Amino acid sequence: MSELSTHGEAGLSRGAVALQRYEHSVMGTFGTPLRVLTHGAGSYVWDADGNRYLDLLGGIAVNALGHAHPAWVDAVSKQAATLAHVSNFFATPTQIELAEKLLDLACAPAGSRVFFTNSGAEAAEAAFKMARKTGKRRIIALENSFHGRTMGALALTGKPTIREPFAPLPAGVEFVPRDDIDALVAAATAGDLAAIVLEPIQGEAGVRPLSHAYLELARELATRHQALLVFDEVQTGVGRTGAWFAHQLHGVQPDAMMLAKGLGGGFPIGALVAFGERAGSLLGKGEHGSTFGGNPLATAAALATITTIENAGILDNVKSVGEQLRAGLGAIPGVAEVRGEGLLLGVGLATPVSARVAAAAIDAGFIVNAPGPDTIRLAPALTLTSDEAQTFIAWLATYAAAQPFDSVAAS
Numbered sequence: 001m002s003e004l005s006t007h008g009e010a011g012l013s014r015g016a017v018a019l020q021r022y023e024h025s026v027m028g029t030f031g032t033p034l035r036v037l038t039h040g041a042g043s044y045v046w047d048a049d050g051n052r053y054l055d056l057l058g059g060i061a062v063n064a065l066g067h068a069h070p071a072w073v074d075a076v077s078k079q080a081a082t083l084a085h086v087s088n089f090f091a092t093p094t095q096i097e098l099a100e101k102l103l104d105l106a107c108a109p110a111g112s113r114v115f116f117t118n119s120g121a122e123a124a125e126a127a128f129k130m131a132r133k134t135g136k137r138r139i140i141a142l143e144n145s146f147h148g149r150t151m152g153a154l155a156l157t158g159k160p161t162i163r164e165p166f167a168p169l170p171a172g173v174e175f176v177p178r179d180d181i182d183a184l185v186a187a188a189t190a191g192d193l194a195a196i197v198l199e200p201i202q203g204e205a206g207v208r209p210l211s212h213a214y215l216e217l218a219r220e221l222a223t224r225h226q227a228l229l230v231f232d233e234v235q236t237g238v239g240r241t242g243a244w245f246a247h248q249l250h251g252v253q254p255d256a257m258m259l260a261k262g263l264g265g266g267f268p269i270g271a272l273v274a275f276g277e278r279a280g281s282l283l284g285k286g287e288h289g290s291t292f293g294g295n296p297l298a299t300a301a302a303l304a305t306i307t308t309i310e311n312a313g314i315l316d317n318v319k320s321v322g323e324q325l326r327a328g329l330g331a332i333p334g335v336a337e338v339r340g341e342g343l344l345l346g347v348g349l350a351t352p353v354s355a356r357v358a359a360a361a362i363d364a365g366f367i368v369n370a371p372g373p374d375t376i377r378l379a380p381a382l383t384l385t386s387d388e389a390q391t392f393i394a395w396l397a398t399y400a401a402a403q404p405f406d407s408v409a410a411s
């Protein structure tokens with residue numbers, strides 16, 4: 001049982017055979033995979049049966065440079081051939097350079113520091129531990145938020161269905177409704193406040209941006225109560241919104257920022273960026289760690305991702321192609337609204353038909369996903385071209401004309 005291609009049993013495609021093997025060997029946490037993908041180039045991926053797809057999900061906001069970008073491949077290959085891993089008993093040039101680069105891009109003040117992780121959930125864990133180290137106990141998070149699947153990250157996550165089977169979770173977290181100013185003021189004023197944790201744009205909730213006023217209020221309340229303002233920019237960070245970090249669109253600086261997803265351009269890496277002397281020194285020697293965190297291979301991948309975004313003017317592309325998608329998709333009958341910023345877009349449909357639209361999209365060669373019953377999410381490569389965007393706009397317009405979104409009956 002080696003190559004997928006050696007399995008050509010009568011009547012079953014290569015993809016179907018591979019899916020059978022998957023179901024008998026990989027735990028069922030993700031349900032049945034949509035396709036078996038074998039390779040990619042730029043914004044396109046191919047499945048085991050040779051079909052091509054325009055990847056508008058980008059591995060859920062991960063493949064910032066698309067697939068197999070030459071600069072990323074070159075940096076990762078060279079680093080693999082030079083020094084892949086050392087323990088955190090040692091420092092490496094790429095780790096130092098990446099930490100400095102992140103602090104620089106985040107305009108972080110003196111005393112700011114970075115902790116490297118392998119995932120977004122681990123960045124949430126680091127933030128949680130940092131909040132505990134304030135010596136205070138209460139943490140405010142938002143209803144419908146998503147911060148990851150480990151126990152601490154789950155404790156911060158405001159989705160009862162994914163929390164409840166795993167109770168009891170670490171204590172002290174309270175949830176308030178998004179953008180509800182009175183609820184936030186009341187919760188923040190109740191005392192013993194360690195941290196306020198939020199996503200500037202709630203990704204898994206269906207790409208729902210928080211208002212500017214709400215983010216400013218969160219900053220003000222955290223400062224007033226000497227609590228940490230923690231922004232989860234795992235989905236919104238590293239150029240996704242057209243700014244390096246979504247909070248920069250609002251001029252609201254957090255005390256800590258969680259990163260992952262797009263940071264490594266496809267290589268697993270996360271980070272917690274702590275702003276300023278206080279946050280930067282809350283976790284001291286021996287208080288946190290990770291074997292893989294910030295290893296040379298991962299930090300080289302992240303550096304290649306960031307420098308390519310910087311040098312190739314990709315942030316301008318994010319803004320212009322994002323605007324094109326927003327305008328084009330927003331004009332389609334049955335599209336009620338397009339939410340988000342840059343190339344993190346939630347297409348709000350007039351009726352809850354997103355599952356059938358996402359399924360039709362993949363059959364037509366476009367990868368998107370449906371984070372909610374009436375939302376289609378796009379989080380493509382930041383290098384998506386205008387022509388590529390146009391093919392999806394044209395397809396969705398044609399599909400919407402044939403199978404209208406404003407009539408549930410069509411589903």
Ligand SMILES: *Cc1c(COP(=O)(O)O)cnc(C)c1O
Pocket residue numbers: 118119120121122124146147148149199203204232233234235260261
């Ligand atoms: C994906 C995501 C996480 C979790 O990241 P993992 O790498 O899957 O652990 C946390 N927060 C947000 C906002 C995310 O989108």
